[in-house]
Amino acid sequence: MRFPLVLPIVLAGAFAVTGFPQSPGSKVEYGKYLAEEVAKCADCHTPKAEDGSLDRSKLMKGKVMEYQPIGEIKDWHKTSPDITPLGRLWGRWGGEAAMVKYLTTGKTPRGTFAGPPMPTYKMSQKDAEAIVEYLKTLK
Ligand code: HEC
Numbered sequence: 407m408r409f410p411l412v413l414p415i416v417l418a419g420a421f422a423v424t425g426f427p428q429s430p431g432s433k434v435e436y437g438k439y440l441a442e443e444v445a446k447c448a449d450c451h452t453p454k455a456e457d458g459s460l461d462r463s464k465l466m467k468g469k470v471m472e473y474q475p476i477g478e479i480k481d482w483h484k485t486s487p488d489i490t491p492l493g494r495l496w497g498r499w500g501g502e503a504a505m506v507k508y509l510t511t512g513k514t515p516r517g518t519f520a521g522p523p524m525p526t527y528k529m530s531q532k533d534a535e536a537i538v539e540y541l542k543t544l545k
Contacts, residue, residue: 437540440533441466447537450523451486466490466544471523481521490544502538509534 441447448460453469455461468488475482487495491502499505504515512519512526519526529537 433536433539434543437536437538441537441540445525445527445529445537447489451489466541468493479522483521483524486524489541491542492545502542505538505541506531506534509537 448466450471451466451468452460452462453464453467454472466489468486470485471483474484487493489495489505496502496505499508499515508514509527509529510531512528514520527534
């Protein structure tokens with residue numbers, strides 16, 4: 407009976423291939439994973455449907471945030487911008503290089519930082535490029 411021993415080894419192998427930390431898969435898939443599951447860009451930049459889930463027809467199209475701080479927070483932004491390549495922001499920033507730089511430094515092309523609740527990300531070049539690659543697939 408060799409089967410019971412082989413099965414766990416096969417399963418462990420399959421996990422090693424599919425688990426993102428070990429192996430990113432395609433760049434776009436990895437970027438999607440970062441943007442939706444890790445950095446949570448989608449939560450803040452996507453309108454919600456009536457049932458509270460993300461309205462995936464408007465993924466990363468920006469919205470009026472559905473929450474506000476209880477106390478006053480300086481420079482609080484009630485809206486998040488459209489961060490798809492079709493949005494005004496990409497046009498203004500001049501394209502993907504600026505977006506990658508922003509995600510690795512936290513600085514916009516004007517040298518400023520975004521206001522709250524937008525986090526200041528200082529991602530690795532690899533992660534920033536993957537997110538931008540994913541954003542480029544959005545309409
Ligand atoms: C907690 C909510 C939140 C999360 C998470 C979030 N954002 Fe934002 N983002 C905002 C808000 C609100 C603004 C508007 C702030 C401003 O314009 O200063 C913003 C602004 C931006 C801007 C424009 C910055 C500027 O100064 O013009 C970009 C680009 C951006 N976000 C990209 C992203 C990306 C990419 C991710 C994920 C890696 C992300 N955001 C995650 C809420 C969020």
